[in-house]
Amino acid sequence: MIGTAEKYLERVKDFRPRAFVGGEQVGNLLTDPNTRPIINTVAKTYDLACDPKYQDIMTAESPLTGERVSRLNHLAGSLDDLELRLELTRLMTQTTGTCCGRCGGCSGLNTVAAMTYAMKLDGKGEYHDRFMDFLKYIHQGDLSCNAATTSPKGDRSRSPKEQDPDLYLRVIEKRKDGIVLRGAKAHQTNAIGVDEMIVYPGLFNKGEEDYAVACAVPNSSPGLTYFLQYNSDDAERRAAEDISVLGNPLYGGRQTMLVVYEDVFVPWERVFMCGEVEYTKVCAQAARRTHIFNEGPCKAGFGDLILGAAIFLAESNGLETEPHIVEDLVKIIAANETTYATAVVAARRGSDIPSGSGIYFADERFSVLSKLNANDGFFEVMKAAADVAGGLLVTMPSENELKDPEKSALLLKYLKGRSDIPTDQRMRMFKFLNHYVASSHAAQAWIGGGAPYHLRMALYEGTDMDEKKELARALAFGCEQPNEG
Numbered sequence: 001m002i003g004t005a006e007k008y009l010e011r012v013k014d015f016r017p018r019a020f021v022g023g024e025q026v027g028n029l030l031t032d033p034n035t036r037p038i039i040n041t042v043a044k045t046y047d048l049a050c051d052p053k054y055q056d057i058m059t060a061e062s063p064l065t066g067e068r069v070s071r072l073n074h075l076a077g078s079l080d081d082l083e084l085r086l087e088l089t090r091l092m093t094q095t096t097g098t099c100c101g102r103c104g105g106c107s108g109l110n111t112v113a114a115m116t117y118a119m120k121l122d123g124k125g126e127y128h129d130r131f132m133d134f135l136k137y138i139h140q141g142d143l144s145c146n147a148a149t150t151s152p153k154g155d156r157s158r159s160p161k162e163q164d165p166d167l168y169l170r171v172i173e174k175r176k177d178g179i180v181l182r183g184a185k186a187h188q189t190n191a192i193g194v195d196e197m198i199v200y201p202g203l204f205n206k207g208e209e210d211y212a213v214a215c216a217v218p219n220s221s222p223g224l225t226y227f228l229q230y231n232s233d234d235a236e237r238r239a240a241e242d243i244s245v246l247g248n249p250l251y252g253g254r255q256t257m258l259v260v261y262e263d264v265f266v267p268w269e270r271v272f273m274c275g276e277v278e279y280t281k282v283c284a285q286a287a288r289r290t291h292i293f294n295e296g297p298c299k300a301g302f303g304d305l306i307l308g309a310a311i312f313l314a315e316s317n318g319l320e321t322e323p324h325i326v327e328d329l330v331k332i333i334a335a336n337e338t339t340y341a342t343a344v345v346a347a348r349r350g351s352d353i354p355s356g357s358g359i360y361f362a363d364e365r366f367s368v369l370s371k372l373n374a375n376d377g378f379f380e381v382m383k384a385a386a387d388v389a390g391g392l393l394v395t396m397p398s399e400n401e402l403k404d405p406e407k408s409a410l411l412l413k414y415l416k417g418r419s420d421i422p423t424d425q426r427m428r429m430f431k432f433l434n435h436y437v438a439s440s441h442a443a444q445a446w447i448g449g450g451a452p453y454h455l456r457m458a459l460y461e462g463t464d465m466d467e468k469k470e471l472a473r474a475l476a477f478g479c480e481q482p483n484e485g
């Protein structure tokens with residue numbers, strides 16, 4: 001079934017996480033200034049799914065229930081599904097200006113489905129059956145999920161067993177009725193606002209079986225502690241008396257948190273891998289091929305908002321037809337669409353994992369390219385937007401000053417742009433653009449979804465250098481004339 005924002009908000013009232021932000025304990029998720037934007041963003045996924053205009057993009061038919069469900073909980077069953085997921089992602093960022101976290105959940109569900117399917121092919125079908133039962137439960141309630149895969153990792157040059165063993169999430173006990181987890185997951189987008197965290201491992205080697213764990217952990221499970229991120233954007237929001245002066249008032253910036261697991265119990269029916277380290281390879285491959293192709297449309301959605309703000313500010317500066325300003329706008333358009341186009345190619349060239357499973361994943365090479373384009377493209381977009389907007393992008397006084405008539409008169413006079421564009425709107429748009437191009441977004445876009453070096457190496461290693469060399473050799477050294485016969 002398709003859930004509604006109302007039902008989701010009802011469930012949120014029962015979330016009782018042990019959580020901290022800015023040195024304070026989070027009380028009510030619906031009123032805390034740093035958690036409310038998370039809830040608004042997840043609620044928006046339900047609102048859009050209920051809007052008939054977006055039904056094809058936001059929903060899909062569940063083979064498990066026969067009903068329509070959120071596409072964010074859907075296993076991609078075709079190349080069309082993959083492409084529709086891209087449309088969904090761009091729509092979500094265009095309409096919230098932030099990350100809903102459920103796209104990670106969608107990646108998690110698809111990854112675990114493929115991984116357990118691979119185990120089933122080798123005679124370990126129990127995990128897949130359990131997972132499909134769990135997925136049916138998710139579909140029946142249209143519950144929200146996020147992806148819980150990144151471990152804190154500590155000293156990256158050391159393996160999990162060569163340092164504090166808790167720096168990677170691990171199983172510390174197997175009981176008759178389930179397993180006990182200890183460790184942490186880092187940078188968990190919107191974890192505090194979703195119904196379920198889909199836990200799955202990175203790549204592990206023989207001897208590291210305790211770390212090869214996949215399962216589903218409900219919000220607020222006993223033993224979990226959430227430490228919310230606290231950057232300057234979050235601090236500004238916590239201090240704000242009036243959210244309308246913030247960069248993205250309703251939905252805020254991308255929200256992540258460190259989630260610590262202190263002996264968290266998970267019953268067997270929610271465990272989808274426990275020690276089968278040899279399947280972490282297929283898990284990592286599926287995770288890459290379902291998540292990073294999604295990074296392109298995500299950044300293209302942010303880029304669309306940046307483009308809109310840049311056009312508004314170019315007009316308010318009276319410069320929208322100046323050749324170099326038009327050139328800046330073209331750079332933004334090109335970066336957005338290139339990154340999106342690469343993701344579409346990744347989707348259209350996808351295939352199922354494992355072969356014959358019917359669970360579709362994007363092409364790895366073009367997924368990597370899409371993410372790399374998104375990384376570099378986003379910085380190009382930021383440069384171009386700053387060039388269009390000018391210094392007020394980072395030097396503007398607070399809109400709070402407009403609440404006092406005397407100060408307001410001065411600011412409305414000296415921050416004026418083109419006379420037909422109200423100065424308070426111009427100030428608003430500068431603040432909006434500042435939120436994207438002079439904030440934590442840059443680093444978030446760069447590193448989120450995976451460190452680029454490893455992706456660049458995947459591209460390098462996935463290229464047949466000998467084949468390219470042969471192409472060059474054939475022309476450079478082959479001087480035989482074509483047969484004129």
Ligand SMILES: Cc1cc2nc3c(=O)[nH]c(=O)nc-3n(C[C@H](O)[C@H](O)[C@H](O)COP(=O)(O)OP(=O)(O)OC[C@H]3O[C@@H](n4cnc5c(N)ncnc54)[C@H](O)[C@@H]3O)c2cc1C
Binds near residue numbers: 101147153188453
């Ligand atoms: C905004 C945001 C949202 C996110 N959301 C989620 C989420 O919802 N769920 C989730 O599970 N994760 C999430 N992540 C985590 C994200 O996937 C990681 O940040 C990413 O994989 C990089 O890991 P890291 O941050 O530990 O950086 P690192 O891996 O430490 O990278 C830092 C640098 O070290 C290098 N490096 C690291 N290890 C090695 C090594 N062994 N050898 C050589 N070089 C190395 C990297 O190449 C890079 O240059 C999110 C991250 C961000 C920023």
